[in-house]
Amino acid sequence: MPIFSNKHILLGVTGSIAAYKAADLASKLAQSGAWVDVILSASAQKFITPLTFQSVTGRRAYTDQDLWGNEAHVLHVGFGKTADLLVIAPCTADTLAKLAQGIADNLLTVTALAAHCPLVIAPAMDGGMFTHPATQQNLETLKKRGAVIVGPAEGHLASGLVGAGRMSEPSEIFGWLRIALGKNGKLAGKKIVVTAGGTQEALDPVRVITNHSSGKQGYAVAQAALDAGAQVCLITAPTALTPPVGARVVQVKSVGGMLDAVLSESGDALIMAAAAADFTPQTVAKDKIKKRDGIPQIQLTAAADILGAVAARQPSLFRVVIGFAAESQNLLEHAAEKLKSKKLNMIVANDILASDAGFAVDTNRVAFLFANGTQEILPLMSKTEAAEKIIEHTSRLLE
Numbered sequence: 255m256p257i258f259s260n261k262h263i264l265l266g267v268t269g270s271i272a273a274y275k276a277a278d279l280a281s282k283l284a285q286s287g288a289w290v291d292v293i294l295s296a297s298a299q300k301f302i303t304p305l306t307f308q309s310v311t312g313r314r315a316y317t318d319q320d321l322w323g324n325e326a327h328v329l330h331v332g333f334g335k336t337a338d339l340l341v342i343a344p345c346t347a348d349t350l351a352k353l354a355q356g357i358a359d360n361l362l363t364v365t366a367l368a369a370h371c372p373l374v375i376a377p378a379m380d381g382g383m384f385t386h387p388a389t390q391q392n393l394e395t396l397k398k399r400g401a402v403i404v405g406p407a408e409g410h411l412a413s414g415l416v417g418a419g420r421m422s423e424p425s426e427i428f429g430w431l432r433i434a435l436g437k438n439g440k441l442a443g444k445k446i447v448v449t450a451g452g453t454q455e456a457l458d459p460v461r462v463i464t465n466h467s468s469g470k471q472g473y474a475v476a477q478a479a480l481d482a483g484a485q486v487c488l489i490t491a492p493t494a495l496t497p498p499v500g501a502r503v504v505q506v507k508s509v510g511g512m513l514d515a516v517l518s519e520s521g522d523a524l525i526m527a528a529a530a531a532d533f534t535p536q537t538v539a540k541d542k543i544k545k546r547d548g549i550p551q552i553q554l555t556a557a558a559d560i561l562g563a564v565a566a567r568q569p570s571l572f573r574v575v576i577g578f579a580a581e582s583q584n585l586l587e588h589a590a591e592k593l594k595s596k597k598l599n600m601i602v603a604n605d606i607l608a609s610d611a612g613f614a615v616d617t618n619r620v621a622f623l624f625a626n627g628t629q630e631i632l633p634l635m636s637k638t639e640a641a642e643k644i645i646e647h648t649s650r651l652l653e
């Protein structure tokens with residue numbers, strides 16, 4: 255099910271050149287299943303039209319004219335009652351000041367006063383206006399009241415200045431909206447550590463031994479945990495992916511680095527989706543190994559078993575530990591052995607030889623095995639859906 259299905263989101267757009275980016279945000283929200291009602295301020299309409307938003311949301315967009323139209327006595331109150339979330343992006347210094355003071359002189363600000371849902375604000379203004387004590391004080395007031403402030407980002411501003419004032423990218427705002435909507439989810443107040451990606455074991459300053467893991471399944475698990483309201487630490491080996499917004503990211507390279515990172519965390523659950531190396535070069539050459547010196551003989555040694563090290567320190571680190579088993583044969587049998595030997599609460603088994611599952615692809619075919627002997631074999635599904643199922647079980651195991 256799309257993440258924002260049945261969610262009513264109000265998107266307020268105010269007068270900044272960044273208003274064009276709000277169309278992308280509206281489109282992303284609509285594509286994620288939300289009912290998006292857009293309210294444009296008078297100055298927003300100098301930059302962008304209601305038609306732009308209507309075209310991407312499939313719903314009418316509202317302006318101050320509607321404040322005095324037929325629905326006058328109900329529109330803002332109705333919005334206030336049904337909205338799951340109000341996001342104002344871009345939010346000018348003027349609208350920020352009005353929100354902080356409770357001024358309600360246009361459809362957007364009157365709606366903000368009537369709405370009791372979470373408020374997310376993405377400021378956009380020139381650098382000097384953002385750092386002005388009046389703006390900073392207004393932001394503080396709004397934060398104290400529980401508003402989530404996203405950005406602004408640093409960069410080139412319309413005035414030619416370089417500094418903080420650019421509206422955050424729609425993808426970043428979208429990530430924070432997920433967090434705002436998920437904050438009372440079933441993992442609210444829980445800390446989940448997720449590992450992802452394939453570790454890289456250095457041979458010399460240039461070369462590494464690694465594996466085909468893309469990190470997709472682990473990143474999807476981290477996102478699903480965030481959507482369920484968890485505080486997430488994502489320990490990741492190098493991948494081409496952008497980490498989910500809101501996760502605390504710890505970048506590691508080798509299995510040794512991942513081991514240190516995992517052992518320095520503790521929390522409610524550890525989900526070890528990473529493809530950590532089993533073997534690592536015994537020595538790492540200080541200088542690049544030269545071709546003229548002949549074909550190198552690489553001596554490998556056993557890498558640390560991270561889950562083994564965690565098991566040795568339990569129960570002090572994590573209440574629930576979930577591992578993965580990437581297998582090319584006897585899937586369930588091997589997974590069951592690992593579940594036991596690594597003292598896991600649950601193991602996610604996947605057949606890496608299936609073309610529609612395992613490394614790099616967006617789908618997965620997984621089976622869950624539990625410490626109490628039960629099993630759940632799932633059909634082909636997206637890695638996002640598999641991640642949601644893993645998170646449902648994590649929450650159940652933590653009960």
Ligand code: CTP
Pocket residue numbers: 509526527528529530531532557558559560561562576577578579580581592
């Ligand atoms: N794992 C780990 N430390 C390692 C290697 C793997 O903690 N050095 C974790 C993985 O993150 C995964 C689980 O152990 O959650 C199983 O990994 P897998 O590679 O399937 O199994 P191994 O124990 O490494 O055994 P084998 O490679 O022989 O199948």
